[in-house]
Amino acid sequence: MRWWREQRETAVFAATTLLLLTGLAFAAAGERDWANRVWVAATVFGLAYSTVALIEAARRREASVDVIAWLALAGALWVGEALAGAVIALMLASGALLEARAQARARRELSALVARAPRTARRDTASGPVEIPVAEVAVGDRLVVGAGEILPVDGRLVDRAVLDESALTGEPIPVERRAGEDVRSGVVNAGQAFRMTATAGAEASTYAGVVRLVEQAQAQSAPFVRVADRVAVAFVPVTLLLAGLAWAFTGDPVRAVAVLVVATPCPLLLAAPIAIISGISRAARTGVIVKGGSALERLAAGRVLLFDKTGTLTAGRPVLTDVVTAADGTLAADEILRLAGSLDQTSAHVLAGAIVTAARDRGLRLSAAEQVVERHGHGIEGTVDGRRVRLGKASTIAGGPMPPWMRHARRRAALEGSLTVFVAVDGVPAGVLLLEDPIRPQAPRMVRALRAAGIGRVVLVTGDHADTAETVGRVVGVDAVHADRDPADKLALVRAEQRRAPTIMVGDGINDAPALAAAGVGVALAARGATASAEAADVVLTVDRIAALADAILIARRCRTIAFWAVGVGMGLSAVAMLVAAAGFLPPVAGAVLQEGIDVAAIAIALIALIPGKTHTVRLPAADLATLQRLYTEHRQVRPLVERVRTVADALDRPPYETGPVRELLDELQDRLVAHERAEEAELLPIMARALGGIEATSGLSRTHAEIEHQISRLRRTVEDLIPEVEPEDVTDVRRLLYGLYAILRLHNAQEEEGAFSLVPEPSRT
Template structure:
């Protein structure tokens, strides 16, 4: 592209402005003829530019209100108003330049994504790091990422890392990731050098998918934007009629020119597109790629919200919830987890990543496995510290009849909707790892925020079992649950809800793609990579935080509202100016200057869409984040202790009743759990009060802290001086304490920790 094509707006503005000022200087010096020549030249430049744009619109067979600007320029030259024609040319050039600058400003966040795409990667080889084109990276390659470098492809961390994910998520603070966690391409290493194993190619990685989505977004335009040209069908004849009427009644063509000068609907031509594009830019900054203005408007208009469950309302990836071992087993739960995670370091299976991450979270030191063998359907086995460790399904790991404790673990997993991984050490069943897909902590809060933003109905649509779906629906707070739905079933639900009101469908899997395409607007979660759902959707969340959806809806509605204000105020002022000009009180020169002011005001109003609006939920102050993160780390470390409460209670199901594990558990509860709860009472609750607007919002959590301490104290008194009849009461107390702790932790995660 030639340089003058890229700079044509600036060149037009500079040339017309210089000619206008030169003409004014010449006129002041008494050189009338040269002044008129300068002004006429400026008008001809504007007329030429306007003619080119009209021809381009005619070739596209699109009506255009640019015809009014052309008539105003031609009319001013025809009646000898050279100064007015020059002012109109400057007004036209200013509008074109403002539009180009405003669009460039509004698209900055989207363009920045494309500009920083990684081009090379450093492959970790025996001879040291070797730089290769990113397209040559294959699945399984070990890559080295230095400080300040961009992660080239999606991968799994081989050690801890500190990442700047702001390009994808919009979050400015660095994020700490643990060994075994997945990391996405496009994020920046904000800490020390780390290594990762590539899990995708560059073409299939997250960042490449985001760039494709950006290309789609920039290729779209909004119905509100296109309405400007449709508006020309009505506006142009009305303007010409008013100009003609003023000419006929006053017998003065100058009045007609004055009407044409102030009739140019720049607020509709410029302000509406700028407000919409600004909204797209704001959404991109929040980690949401909107595929064009039409999608943004549909997002703002949505009234029925449909959610898929897995990966949308839930985390979409397994998390270790507990390790079940036999009461008299030779290896503790911690030992079983360490051995299992040591073997799973060599596996790319999704469950392996969860197990390794859980071991690192508990501070376990893993060993390097030897003679590892992994077979599909049979699990993985290897030697760890001289022991043969085998992980997999029950049929492969525990041949023959299942022991009672394993049957109980399977029953528990069935009731909880958990996955099971069975572990044998030296061919002896040693433990069962329970993994669950937890509900996202921010999901209930987000649903409440969406209702506050105008969503009237929330529906959960999933292919999962009805009992599991109903549980998630109750916790999150939906209006209806549609379970056991295949892709066709989801499509039917969307179409049925579409008859009620405009719909927003949210999903993240391939099976969601038909429903996403059928909804008024489809929203895909693509934080872990681009999928068919992202291709079918109109809006894509590139951040693994569904609260961004509420932010995007609020941004969309604010952008549409700002566009309405800009157009209403601008066009209202233009209409008044047209009537004043038709009455003869506004000459062409003054009209051109006035219209320029109206244009600038309308564009300034439209650009307010770039200003951050009200967030959908309170946020934690930066000064409190470090404290909250430290308490959240402790909160995560306490989770295995909470699960031990249930495990110890389960062990008291039959004689002989051994209270030794109960006493050991109580020691840990008093030393670790109560200390953590007291720290939260002293430090976390004030943070919550500041975020939520008062201590009344935290009174329930404070009462729970007191109840937890009371239950632990009561349990200690019972265990210290027991009688045989107390065993049932001890077991009941343990289950009650477990329920209180689970509920309390969920409330803290939703109320505070999900905001970090």
């Protein structure tokens, strides 16, 4: 029975084809009677198959247009058109086979996601790895993942790993993950075997969530498909009326049979769902799971886009921006960060990972912390290399009135919207770590791309403070900003916008779930795991790249257009063929052949939706991508040097005015920063010009490269002209130049990250 369910269409097609060809062979040999007998057998076989299909539809309580094919087959037997009956039977079988194959082709990416779900895991035991069913993996289990194996559950790396994340992200370039990083199930080990600790069971892991989303996507029909089904059913009485009129006016039942033969509305029944599922499958290839055809159509219709801020327009995870040292400068910034990172290796706090990552990115050697005590809301304390280190709030670290440098750091953080972690070493306040949730470099470009795709209004709605939200809104280019909004406020805003035009709401947190469910289309960013937002959403991005949303909208609109074209062309040709048959110019045999051609044409048009169309994602050659990744690594490495420009300028606020730090800074700027900017001018800008369309796209960056060198040269001449006894007026010029250089560097870095380094796939940017 299972074989029959899976191969039924192929078997019926093979049987009807064999019978038709056998009849033709008899006819060619002059055995007309035998030919008719074989063709009658083919017709009866087709009639039986059609009867079974009608019974199955009746059991599902679905109206079926197979009644037209059934009447055509019965009519061919009645009027003695055995050859026409055999051709109709072949047409019916080939139509079913075409539908099955086209649906399978359209669902290929979705089915591949489900088929590759991991089923076993290898638990690391004292006696060696033991293979177990993936359902038996428990949180905390130590697992071994061999080369080429799929990660069975979500976990945290014990060893370094090289992973192929293309199944989830669509990016073909393997990425390197460090020990301690979180990894997701469903990705492939592209390097040596490694160990990981399970942080979720199989059902709660990322890939299981993706599979559930795919199953939902396959189960739902689009409104256009449902309308097509209703139109197809309504087409039945029209067909019967036309066939009856052709018979009544001419007295020739063969004309009625001919009308029935060409009247099967296969373009409606096949083309529409194939085009829709092709679009869903195409979107899945880009890392976007669309939960059914209805969601795809509503995505195509969206005109207003609402964004949450955190994790959507911003990275959703803090990064270290600067280290402020105590006024006495007892400890250097790198040493403060090293001690803090060493201590935070043992913490699960949301900021700890950012501090540890920043320390490792700067190449600092982290030590094991001892006697660690962490108290929620108060901070963490422990011993690192014999020194007592404490991280926490200002009140915890200062232990009394804050010194001026700490107050200055707090004021600066408040102005910049940064988070602060205060550091004390051996009971003495030593520094402040400044962290922020950065705007995604590709966010401004993506907003522009969404407008180009037909989104007329972009709204930022967030629970964050107004000043921070307004800053993000200005940078990315939204039309309106609504800050300090709780989930109920977000829900009300979505409903208000929905009354004006079809909406798309994008978010990634549990607090976004109500708004996602209320929007015309809810889009969840679930690249870091399936959340409540993913369950409430209609569209789920499994990639940490919001540009995929613009691509998904283009795909949705394109496949909807293709569906209309496939149906319009197919039904238009069928209508013309019906009229020609009713007029007596199209006999049943020719009509059956013509209808088969119409079906094939309609399905072929629908499958165009699988062909890649216009997207906003820029695909780079492997060599260019490798160069970009190398330059981006260097770009991140010079970020601390950029922040030192401001730190050195701040230190010149009171006598004695030490110019030594300025001279050291200048040497590093010349050796590292200028060399990096020249490398970008020679290598980065040509890549941008090729990818983004000409040298005009790079002229602004080229100009700031020149300005940076000019400002560094002016600063050096100013410092070299200083006499040993530095006067306040001299320091004013130096600070002015330092602050000006700092502003240019910050703006230039932001432009590079948006214009060039946003082309680097997101996994490689973490």
